[in-house]
Amino acid sequence: MPRTSVQTGRRQSLIDAAILTIGEQGSLDVSVREIATRAGMSTALAFHYFGGKDGIIIETMRHLLREFAQEVRAGLDCATTPRERLAAIVRASFAASQFERTTIAAWLVFYLHAYSSPPAARLLQVYTRRLRSNLVDALLPLMDRADALLTAEGLAAMIDGSYVRHALRPQGPDAGEAIASCMDYLENRLARGGAQ
Amino acid sequence: MPRTSVQTGRRQSLIDAAILTIGEQGSLDVSVREIATRAGMSTALAFHYFGGKDGIIIETMRHLLREFAQEVRAGLDCATTPRERLAAIVRASFAASQFERTTIAAWLVFYLHAYSSPPAARLLQVYTRRLRSNLVDALLPLMDRADALLTAEGLAAMIDGSYVRHALRPQGPDAGEAIASCMDYLENRLARGGAQ
Amino acid sequence: MPRTSVQTGRRQSLIDAAILTIGEQGSLDVSVREIATRAGMSTALAFHYFGGKDGIIIETMRHLLREFAQEVRAGLDCATTPRERLAAIVRASFAASQFERTTIAAWLVFYLHAYSSPPAARLLQVYTRRLRSNLVDALLPLMDRADALLTAEGLAAMIDGSYVRHALRPQGPDAGEAIASCMDYLENRLARGGAQ
Amino acid sequence: MPRTSVQTGRRQSLIDAAILTIGEQGSLDVSVREIATRAGMSTALAFHYFGGKDGIIIETMRHLLREFAQEVRAGLDCATTPRERLAAIVRASFAASQFERTTIAAWLVFYLHAYSSPPAARLLQVYTRRLRSNLVDALLPLMDRADALLTAEGLAAMIDGSYVRHALRPQGPDAGEAIASCMDYLENRLARGGAQ
DNA sequence: AATGAATGAGCCTTCATTCAT
DNA sequence: AATGAATGAAGGCTCATTCAT
Numbered sequence: 001m002p003r004t005s006v007q008t009g010r011r012q013s014l015i016d017a018a019i020l021t022i023g024e025q026g027s028l029d030v031s032v033r034e035i036a037t038r039a040g041m042s043t044a045l046a047f048h049y050f051g052g053k054d055g056i057i058i059e060t061m062r063h064l065l066r067e068f069a070q071e072v073r074a075g076l077d078c079a080t081t082p083r084e085r086l087a088a089i090v091r092a093s094f095a096a097s098q099f100e101r102t103t104i105a106a107w108l109v110f111y112l113h114a115y116s117s118p119p120a121a122r123l124l125q126v127y128t129r130r131l132r133s134n135l136v137d138a139l140l141p142l143m144d145r146a147d148a149l150l151t152a153e154g155l156a157a158m159i160d161g162s163y164v165r166h167a168l169r170p171q172g173p174d175a176g177e178a179i180a181s182c183m184d185y186l187e188n189r190l191a192r193g194g195a196q
Numbered sequence: 197m198p199r200t201s202v203q204t205g206r207r208q209s210l211i212d213a214a215i216l217t218i219g220e221q222g223s224l225d226v227s228v229r230e231i232a233t234r235a236g237m238s239t240a241l242a243f244h245y246f247g248g249k250d251g252i253i254i255e256t257m258r259h260l261l262r263e264f265a266q267e268v269r270a271g272l273d274c275a276t277t278p279r280e281r282l283a284a285i286v287r288a289s290f291a292a293s294q295f296e297r298t299t300i301a302a303w304l305v306f307y308l309h310a311y312s313s314p315p316a317a318r319l320l321q322v323y324t325r326r327l328r329s330n331l332v333d334a335l336l337p338l339m340d341r342a343d344a345l346l347t348a349e350g351l352a353a354m355i356d357g358s359y360v361r362h363a364l365r366p367q368g369p370d371a372g373e374a375i376a377s378c379m380d381y382l383e384n385r386l387a388r389g390g391a392q
Numbered sequence: 393m394p395r396t397s398v399q400t401g402r403r404q405s406l407i408d409a410a411i412l413t414i415g416e417q418g419s420l421d422v423s424v425r426e427i428a429t430r431a432g433m434s435t436a437l438a439f440h441y442f443g444g445k446d447g448i449i450i451e452t453m454r455h456l457l458r459e460f461a462q463e464v465r466a467g468l469d470c471a472t473t474p475r476e477r478l479a480a481i482v483r484a485s486f487a488a489s490q491f492e493r494t495t496i497a498a499w500l501v502f503y504l505h506a507y508s509s510p511p512a513a514r515l516l517q518v519y520t521r522r523l524r525s526n527l528v529d530a531l532l533p534l535m536d537r538a539d540a541l542l543t544a545e546g547l548a549a550m551i552d553g554s555y556v557r558h559a560l561r562p563q564g565p566d567a568g569e570a571i572a573s574c575m576d577y578l579e580n581r582l583a584r585g586g587a588q
Numbered sequence: 589m590p591r592t593s594v595q596t597g598r599r600q601s602l603i604d605a606a607i608l609t610i611g612e613q614g615s616l617d618v619s620v621r622e623i624a625t626r627a628g629m630s631t632a633l634a635f636h637y638f639g640g641k642d643g644i645i646i647e648t649m650r651h652l653l654r655e656f657a658q659e660v661r662a663g664l665d666c667a668t669t670p671r672e673r674l675a676a677i678v679r680a681s682f683a684a685s686q687f688e689r690t691t692i693a694a695w696l697v698f699y700l701h702a703y704s705s706p707p708a709a710r711l712l713q714v715y716t717r718r719l720r721s722n723l724v725d726a727l728l729p730l731m732d733r734a735d736a737l738l739t740a741e742g743l744a745a746m747i748d749g750s751y752v753r754h755a756l757r758p759q760g761p762d763a764g765e766a767i768a769s770c771m772d773y774l775e776n777r778l779a780r781g782g783a784q
Numbered sequence: 785a786a787t788g789a790a791t792g793a794g795c796c797t798t799c800a801t802t803c804a805t
Numbered sequence: 806a807a808t809g810a811a812t813g814a815a816g817g818c819t820c821a822t823t824c825a826t
Contacts, residue, residue: 007785026309027224027309029225031820031821032822043787043821044823044824045786045787047821052822111304111360112301112308113223114364154377156357157358157360157377158350158357158381161353163357164307164353165352185381188387189384191388228795228796229794237812238811240798240812240813241810241811243797248797249795416704418703419617419700419701420617421617423817424818425816434791436820437791439819503696504614505615506756549750550742552749553746553749553750554749557741557745560699569741576742577746580773580779583780619798619799629808630808635800635801635802640801
């Protein structure tokens with residue numbers, strides 16, 4: 001049977017609450033009770049919807065990844081030149097929906113979680129690979145394959161590093177600076193032809 | 197009274213076990229019991245030495261940071277030119293003692309922990325600032341102040357990003373590649389004068 | 393929402409078990425586990441209902457005080473003359489529901505607990521004051537205010553003292569003797585007009 | 589071998605610390621560590637001297653009882669008439685060395701402890717009986733045996749009750765009032781011949 | 785659909801106690 | 806005599822999870 005709209009709404013509330021709670025705490029060591037309370041429902045209902053804490057975690061992760069993927073797709077749809085495509089991917093990474101203190105922390109938590117949880121690792125890998133192939137595809141018209149691979153890896157590292165560092169800044173994250181850093185890296189790679 | 201050598205040894209065992217356990221689990225949500233058992237002592241003794249779980253965590257963090265600082269200092273002592281100084285810092289970041297799967301994960305865990313724990317945040321900031329000033333000092337002979345600040349931030353992001361990404365790779369981290377990436381970033385910044 | 397009858401029953405079971413356990417042990421140093429087991433429920437459920445050990449203690453104390461207050465009220469309702477009112481209060485103090493070895497010990501434990509626990513002290517004071525004003529009110533028709541205050545205090549001391557002493561007697565407490573002692577004190581005060 | 593004076597001093601320090609700690613806490617649920625620390629020695633030394641927590645408790649109790657017995661004996665030595673003997677016993681009960689907030693609480697704690705600890709009960713009974721026979725002996729010249737027994741019991745209850753009640757008063761205990769209450773009780777019994 | 789009741793497991797922590805020095 | 810090291814046991818409490826309603 002199809003999910004009722006009420007169910008969809010409840011599920012979404014719970015995922016939102018999970019991101020918030022996990023992000024604030026900077027850890028998965030949060031109780032289902034707290035998440036459920038925040039989402040305005042009983043613990044038992046959260047279990048009913050997601051089957052368990054693991055379900056909540058995986059579903060929350062999936063939500064974050066899906067949102068990011070949409071952001072990327074939307075950006076790519078409006079881009080025509082390779083450079084525009086690259087800029088779109090970078091911009092998507094720091095889009096408003098993602099680049100907020102709490103959400104950043106949640107991202108990092110999931111990164112770490114994937115480190116020891118196979119299902120989480122699988123989930124993350126799917127998106128990681130897709131992003132990587134997006135980057136390489138956009139770079140191939142601009143350089144040879146070897147350079148493209150290195151540049152993609154470097155850019156991805158730059159993006160992730162900016163994520164981590166901005167999350168830590170007391171003054172809060174700044175998407176503009178992060179994007180500028182990444183694009184600067186990219187421009188330098190393009191200008192120098194990746195000569196190492 | 198001075199710490200006896202047996203106490204020092206026990207404390208170190210426990211810190212090592214903590215890094216291992218936290219790193220493997222990718223989380224601070226590990227029991228003191230597991231850490232203590234791994235270190236070959238009773239839970240109660242761990243409390244006797246560290247006062248509590250928080251004490252263990254903070255002390256473990258301090259150990260990691262101190263070890264990194266030593267690595268940096270050792271590298272800087274052998275460096276003469278600015279470029280060598282920069283390379284030394286980068287290399288220290290991926291030194292063998294740090295850049296191992298488990299240790300990397302522990303680093304990230306502490307990063308996240310600082311996110312919600314003031315004492316951890318203070319501790320981390322001390323080292324973060326020192327590293328930053330090391331980078332800027334080494335860059336100032338090579339470019340103007342504004343560029344130096346941007347480059348330092350970018351290089352730090354590149355280092356952290358490489359950390360995160362290498363931790364996730366199924367094939368395990370590769371210090372050589374990470375160092376190459378960071379040095380490439382640096383060279384490009386130097387060559388182009390940071391023109392954005 | 394109103395407390396379900398099952399909840400009320402469970403709560404009462406736990407309070408009864410608490411009185412028993414605390415009374416037998418003569419101390420608050422009893423484990424929640426023991427109380428809960430005796431009440432036929434899990435430790436976790438005890439926490440669910442009472443929020444913690446403190447909650448159990450305070451609620452148990454409240455129960456004891458409430459029961460005593462009811463006993464007093466019931467006695468006063470049947471009394472018409474001042475002397476009858478005084479006798480009623482004395483009798484209530486040694487009523488069957490209160491004057492049993494275990495319960496007496498529990499009373500003393502709570503007395504002592506109030507000594508170092510502000511919430512317990514507050515709770516106890518409310519009842520102490522009410523009892524005192526009951527005594528003084530009943531005495532005022534029989535003597536002047538100054539004497540009434542002294543007599544009330546003396547009678548209260550006599551009641552408490554009988555409590556303590558009877559609790560200690562190997563042969564167990566004897567309500568009749570205790571009541572006789574207290575009434576004798578009272579009669580002497582009335583006969584001599586409290587001349588000191 | 590005889591106890592060295594150093595040992596005697598240490599033991600006394602520990603007993604004093606025990607009275608203080610137990611009295612403040614209003615409970616035997618205090619750690620040996622706290623007592624020992626307060627007495628300025630290590631936990632292990634406390635064990636060395638007293639054999640265990642039980643030893644500390646019993647010895648502390650014994651100290652309190654002995655001190656009280658001395659106070660009584662000293663008072664009786666100066667008394668010549670039966671009335672003076674009775675007054676001496678009452679006064680000893682509220683002597684400065686005993687009637688202080690902390691000490692009172694400690695007394696009550698031990699009373700309760702005797703409730704469930706045979707050794708403590710035995711100890712207490714010895715003194716209880718001696719006090720009782722002191723009272724009866726002093727009363728026999730003034731009334732017949734039956735009345736003397738009742739009066740002794742009543743006076744003892746009055747003393748204990750005053751103890752309990754004064755310990756609880758926020759304004760602190762007042763020895764003068766307590767003594768007056770007890771002597772008033774006694775005078776009334778003597779005047780009326782204990783006619784019940 | 786939704787929730788309170790209920791619990792076993794586990795965690796952090798403290799404690800009384802012993803032992804080697 | 807005196808102490809730090811060391812531990813098994815126990816306690817209060819929380820949590821993920823199930824179940825009956």
